[in-house]
Amino acid sequence: MFNIIYIERQVADHPRTQAICARFPNAARVECDRYGEVFNPNSQDFRLQKRKPALILAHKHKGRVLQAPEGYGLGSDSNWYFSHMLNCLYDCRYCFLQGMYRSAHYVLYVNYEDFGTDIDTILESTDSEPCWFFSGYDCDSLAMEPVSAFVEHFLPFFASRPLAHIELRTKSTQIRSLLKRTPIPNAVIAFSFTPEEVYQALEHKVPAIERRLQAILQLQQAGWQTGLRFDPLIYQQDYQAQYRELFQQLFSQLNSEQLHSISLGTFRLPRSYFKNMVQLYPDEPLFAGSFSDTRGMISYPQSLEQEMTDFCTHELLQHVPESLLFPCTLAI
Amino acid sequence: MINLVVALPAEARPLIDCYRLNKKTTIGTFRVYQHADMSLIISGPGKVAAAAATALLAGRNSPGKQTAWLNIGIAGHATYSTGQSLLAHRITDHATGKSWYPPQLFDLPTTTGSLLTVDVPENNYHQDLAYDMEASGYYPVASRFSSMELVQCFKVVSDNRKQSTATVTAKSCTQLVTQKLDEIDTLVRALTSLAQEVNHWRAPHPGLEQLTAQWHFTVSQQHQLAELARRWQVLMPEQPLWLSALEKQKNATAVLQSLRQHLDSLARV
Numbered sequence: 099m100f101n102i103i104y105i106e107r108q109v110a111d112h113p114r115t116q117a118i119c120a121r122f123p124n125a126a127r128v129e130c131d132r133y134g135e136v137f138n139p140n141s142q143d144f145r146l147q148k149r150k151p152a153l154i155l156a157h158k159h160k161g162r163v164l165q166a167p168e169g170y171g172l173g174s175d176s177n178w179y180f181s182h183m184l185n186c187l188y189d190c191r192y193c194f195l196q197g198m199y200r201s202a203h204y205v206l207y208v209n210y211e212d213f214g215t216d217i218d219t220i221l222e223s224t225d226s227e228p229c230w231f232f233s234g235y236d237c238d239s240l241a242m243e244p245v246s247a248f249v250e251h252f253l254p255f256f257a258s259r260p261l262a263h264i265e266l267r268t269k270s271t272q273i274r275s276l277l278k279r280t281p282i283p284n285a286v287i288a289f290s291f292t293p294e295e296v297y298q299a300l301e302h303k304v305p306a307i308e309r310r311l312q313a314i315l316q317l318q319q320a321g322w323q324t325g326l327r328f329d330p331l332i333y334q335q336d337y338q339a340q341y342r343e344l345f346q347q348l349f350s351q352l353n354s355e356q357l358h359s360i361s362l363g364t365f366r367l368p369r370s371y372f373k374n375m376v377q378l379y380p381d382e383p384l385f386a387g388s389f390s391d392t393r394g395m396i397s398y399p400q401s402l403e404q405e406m407t408d409f410c411t412h413e414l415l416q417h418v419p420e421s422l423l424f425p426c427t428l429a430i
Numbered sequence: 431m432i433n434l435v436v437a438l439p440a441e442a443r444p445l446i447d448c449y450r451l452n453k454k455t456t457i458g459t460f461r462v463y464q465h466a467d468m469s470l471i472i473s474g475p476g477k478v479a480a481a482a483a484t485a486l487l488a489g490r491n492s493p494g495k496q497t498a499w500l501n502i503g504i505a506g507h508a509t510y511s512t513g514q515s516l517l518a519h520r521i522t523d524h525a526t527g528k529s530w531y532p533p534q535l536f537d538l539p540t541t542t543g544s545l546l547t548v549d550v551p552e553n554n555y556h557q558d559l560a561y562d563m564e565a566s567g568y569y570p571v572a573s574r575f576s577s578m579e580l581v582q583c584f585k586v587v588s589d590n591r592k593q594s595t596a597t598v599t600a601k602s603c604t605q606l607v608t609q610k611l612d613e614i615d616t617l618v619r620a621l622t623s624l625a626q627e628v629n630h631w632r633a634p635h636p637g638l639e640q641l642t643a644q645w646h647f648t649v650s651q652q653h654q655l656a657e658l659a660r661r662w663q664v665l666m667p668e669q670p671l672w673l674s675a676l677e678k679q680k681n682a683t684a685v686l687q688s689l690r691q692h693l694d695s696l697a698r699v
Binding site: 130 | 576631664
């Protein structure tokens with residue numbers, strides 16, 4: 099999987115570093131002072147690197163757990179996000195990570211315990227109010243589980259902190275580590291979907307819709323809370339038929355009563371990310387469409403955004419109660 | 431297109447012969463050999479010379495195009511046998527401690543390894559890595575002109591703890607590079623093909639010139655026009671960049687507006 103693993107000297111002897119390196123005995127191990135030396139140089143091409151990303155093992159020094167933007171969340175007032183990893187195993191053409199980072203290498207912060215300490219500090223300061231912690235913002239929460247053992251570490255952590263809720267957002271079918279555990283009520287496994295046509299065109303290396311659906315069914319049967327994420331909604335000429343078919347496919351098999359939440363939001367990006375992505379993929383039809391540029395955000399024209407959101411909301415309400423729906427219109 | 435940066439004439443000779451390069455010109459003290467898709471410069475030893483030669487070659491390339499770069503030469507190594515080769519995955523400048531990490535995208539038989547650029551020939555080989563005298567001059571300069579994936583550094587071990595630098599001769603340099611020509615050629619092909627691919631993605635629409643010849647576009651308008659032409663290429667790759675509505679437009683602003691309206695209408699059919 100990896101030919102090269104870059105390792106910050108500070109974490110070279112960390113047990114998690116040792117365990118990960120042992121999985122890849124043939125990978126060259128290259129030491130560096132700080133991961134930014136490898137990850138941040140200007141003259142890198144994300145598109146080229148995506149062909150063969152390397153793994154970088156690093157220490158996250160600060161800014162480990164950050165407040166989510168106001169209005170983001172699933173009904174709670176206290177919303178936080180954290181990223182144990184930067185970049186994703188998959189290659190979705192609409193993904194903002196392509197525009198945000200110069201490198202496609204995977205950065206894995208191995209000091210999970212420090213993330214836990216920061217989460218505890220937040221919990222202590224919030225007067226017994228439930229808090230939500232969202233993972234899967236700068237990476238897929240489950241896709242690298244065999245390497246990262248992220249779920250393996252964090253589920254027991256959250257299990258003993260009932261006021262802390264975690265969302266694991268994913269397109270992965272790596273659910274073994276979840277299935278072998280007793281479900282906890284304060285975790286939601288949220289799967290992202292786009293219609294089959296969009297999946298085929300834009301979601302490279304992502305497991306097929308049906309496989310993801312089967313993974314949700316297995317999790318539901320095991321008693322896990324699950325969620326659905328239709329974010330971003332992608333416009334195609336016949337998007338209405340496409341989304342109607344997707345919803346039909348999902349809800350004809352899923353138990354809606356076991357769904358925790360559904361969120362949806364149209365395709366939107368900061369202008370600078372969008373420009374970077376166009377530069378990387380000038381030949382991508384997604385970026386040849388008609389977009390509006392409002393206060394530094396690129397999105398579909400407002401009338402189209404509204405039309406798509408209204409349509410998908412209306413269609414979803416044929417299958418689930420309104421209380422499960424959480425529209426998201428915030429900037430990434 | 432690929433640029434080869436080589437320190438010594440003895441290292442360059444097998445490459446010049448293999449690729450049938452012609453001596454194009456001498457610029458200052460640098461000799462440049464060339465054919466259609468490849469240039470080779472002999473920098474002379476040392477990182478300053480390598481940086482200067484790299485910059486000089488870069489200045490001769492077409493602006494805006496991505497060119498592949500390969501530094502080829504001999505190196506010392508603490509533990510590798512002479513004749514073993516490596517592709518640098520880390521280049522460190524001994525004098526400053528600064529490192530660069532050329533991304534490795536290719537599945538090649540060549541081992542990757544760390545390379546330390548020193549100012550004087552190394553005979554103690556304190557660290558278990560390769561020692562050269564050019565890479566830290568070459569790499570940061572070349573990667574200002576091309577993305578780092580396209581800039582690589584290939585070394586053949588000429589000396590080690592058992593066989594010191596005193597044993598290295600012009601003849602042995604030539605032999606060492608000659609023995610690795612197959613590996614070098616695989617790398618040259620892979621890099622060249624990658625650079626071609628990148629340039630293909632980023633090629634401007636061929637119809638742009640016709641429009642810029644007919645109307646005057648400011649620099650800002652040229653950027654807008656290029657972006658509209660990119661969208662045109664994606665949405666209508668078979669159609670020339672032209673609308674009958676453009677014929678009556680008096681200025682560049684109106685041309686841009688016509689093109690934008692047409693593309694927006696197409697994008698949401």
